[in-house]
Amino acid sequence: MTDLVSRSQAFLSPALAFVTDIHAVKAEGVWITAADGKRYLDFSSGLAVANIGHNHPAVVAAAKAQIDSFIHTSDVYRTEPMVALAERIGTIAPPGLASCFFSNSGAEVVDGAVKLARFVTGRQGIVAFTGAFHGRTLGAVSLTTSNVKYRRRSHPLLPAVYHADFPYCYRCPVSRDRDACGLECRADLERIFKTVIPPEEVAAVVIEPIQGEGGYVPAPAEYLKYLRETCDRHGIMLVFDEIQCGMGRTGRFFACQGADVVPDVLLIAKGIASGFPLSVIAAPRETMEKWLPGAHGTTFGGNPVACAAAMATIGVIERERLLDRAASLGRRAAGRLVELSRRFSVIGDVRGPGLMIGIEFVKADGSPAPEACRKVRAACEERGLVLIDCGRDKHVIRFIPPLVTTDAEMDQALDIFQKALDDAA
Numbered sequence: 001m002t003d004l005v006s007r008s009q010a011f012l013s014p015a016l017a018f019v020t021d022i023h024a025v026k027a028e029g030v031w032i033t034a035a036d037g038k039r040y041l042d043f044s045s046g047l048a049v050a051n052i053g054h055n056h057p058a059v060v061a062a063a064k065a066q067i068d069s070f071i072h073t074s075d076v077y078r079t080e081p082m083v084a085l086a087e088r089i090g091t092i093a094p095p096g097l098a099s100c101f102f103s104n105s106g107a108e109v110v111d112g113a114v115k116l117a118r119f120v121t122g123r124q125g126i127v128a129f130t131g132a133f134h135g136r137t138l139g140a141v142s143l144t145t146s147n148v149k150y151r152r153r154s155h156p157l158l159p160a161v162y163h164a165d166f167p168y169c170y171r172c173p174v175s176r177d178r179d180a181c182g183l184e185c186r187a188d189l190e191r192i193f194k195t196v197i198p199p200e201e202v203a204a205v206v207i208e209p210i211q212g213e214g215g216y217v218p219a220p221a222e223y224l225k226y227l228r229e230t231c232d233r234h235g236i237m238l239v240f241d242e243i244q245c246g247m248g249r250t251g252r253f254f255a256c257q258g259a260d261v262v263p264d265v266l267l268i269a270k271g272i273a274s275g276f277p278l279s280v281i282a283a284p285r286e287t288m289e290k291w292l293p294g295a296h297g298t299t300f301g302g303n304p305v306a307c308a309a310a311m312a313t314i315g316v317i318e319r320e321r322l323l324d325r326a327a328s329l330g331r332r333a334a335g336r337l338v339e340l341s342r343r344f345s346v347i348g349d350v351r352g353p354g355l356m357i358g359i360e361f362v363k364a365d366g367s368p369a370p371e372a373c374r375k376v377r378a379a380c381e382e383r384g385l386v387l388i389d390c391g392r393d394k395h396v397i398r399f400i401p402p403l404v405t406t407d408a409e410m411d412q413a414l415d416i417f418q419k420a421l422d423d424a425a
C-alpha cells in the first residue's frame with residue numbers, strides 16, 4: 001500500500017470511493033502521470049469532465065488571467081465572465097434555452113431544476129426513470145435509481161417522485177426484439193399517469209437522453225420525441241440531464257440535438273469548465289422569469305474563474321472542430337469494438353454516439369458479467385489504460401476518451417483493450 005493510500009484511508013471518509021489507486025501527480029491532454037512515473041491513457045476523461053483533455057493550455061491561460069483580476073464575487077457584484085458565459089451558452093444550446101442559472105455541481109442543478117419546475121407549474125410530481133443517475137444530494141438522489149447504494153439508509157427521500165421504465169433497448173423492459181419495437185415501453189409512463197399520479201399533477205419529467213451511470217444507454221430519438229409530445233399535451237416540463245452526455249461528447253454540443261428534441265430545461269455540468277466546478281440550468285427567458293428573485297441561489301455558483309474556463313472550453317471545442325472529431329473518432333473506435341465483440345462473446349453490446357461508447361459484458365446466457373468486466377478493466381489499467389465501469393451490475397465499460405485523442409492514442413488504447421480481452425479469455 002502506498003503512503004498516499006494509507007493516509008487517505010486514515011483521513012478521508014470511506015464514503016469517498018476511489019475508482020483506482022493511482023496517485024496522480026500530473027495531467028496533460030489524454031495522459032495522467034503517476035507518482036511512480038508510470039503514464040496512463042485516461043479514457044475516463046476524469047469521469048466525463050476532461051472532454052478537451054486535461055489542462056488544455058487555453059483553459060489554463062484563461063483561468064490564470066481571471067485569477068489575476070478577481071477570484072470570487074458571488075452575487076454581490078455583476079461580473080463580465082458570468083454574463084458573457086450565459087450569452088455564449090445561448091449560442092450552443094438548443095434554440096430558446098437562453099437564460100442561465102449557474103451552480104457548482106451536477107446534483108445541485110438537478111435539485112434546482114426540480115425546484116424550478118415545481119415553482120413554475122405549481123405542481124409537485126416528478127417522473128424520472130429506472131437506472132437513472134442524477135446525483136447524490138437528498139433531492140437528486142430521490143431521482144437516482146442506478147444503484148441502491150446511493151439511497152440506502154437515506155429514506156425518506158423527496159416525496160412524489162415516480163420512476164418509469166427507461167428504454168434500455170439491449171435489455172428491453174417489455175422484452176421486444178429491436179426489429180419488432182413499436183416503443184411499447186411507453187406503456188409504463190402511461191401506467192404511472194393512469195394509476196399513480198395524474199399528469200396534471202406532474203411538474204417535470206427528468207431524463208438523461210443517454211444514461212451514464214446506469215450503463216451508457218441511449219434513449220431512442222423516437223422515445224424522446226414521445227416524451228416531448230406527452231409533456232406538451234399535459235403542460236409538464238421536460239428536463240434533459242445532459243450533465244454527462246453534453247459538451248460535445250456525442251459529436252454535438254448536446255445529445256438532444258442529435259435527436260432533434262428541445263427540452264424545457266437543459267442541465268449542464270462536468271465538461272463545461274474542464275474541471276472547474278460549474279453547472280448550469282438553461283431554460284427559456286419566460287420560464288426563468290416565473291422564478292422569483294432569491295427563490296434559488298448559491299454562494300459560489302458562476303464563479304468567475306470557472307466561467308472563464310468554460311468560455312475557453314467552448315472556444316476550444318469550436319476552434320479545434322472537436323464535435324466532428326468526436327463523431328469521426330467515435331465511428332472508428334466503435335467499428336473496431338464491434339469487431340472485437342464478434343471475436344469475444346463476453347461483449348454483448350457496443351453502443352452510443354460519438355465518444356460516448358458503452359461496452360456491455362455478458363455471460364453465455366446473456367446475463368450481466370461484472371467479473372469479466374472487472375478483469376478486463378484491471379488488465380487495461382495494468383497496461384496503462386484507465387477505463388471506468390457503470391451499469392447496475394458494474395458490467396459496462398465507459399469508453400470515453402477526451403475528444404482531443406489522436407489516432408495513435410486511440411490505436412494504442414484499442415490494442416491494450418484487445419490484449420486485456422485476450423488475457424481475460
Ligand SMILES: Cc1ncc(COP(=O)(O)O)c(C=O)c1O
Nearest residue numbers: 105106107133134135212243244
Ligand atoms: C447524468 C448525471 N447527472 C448528475 C450527476 C451528478 O453530478 P455531480 O456528481 O457533479 O453532482 C452526474 C454525475 O456523474 C451525472 O452523470
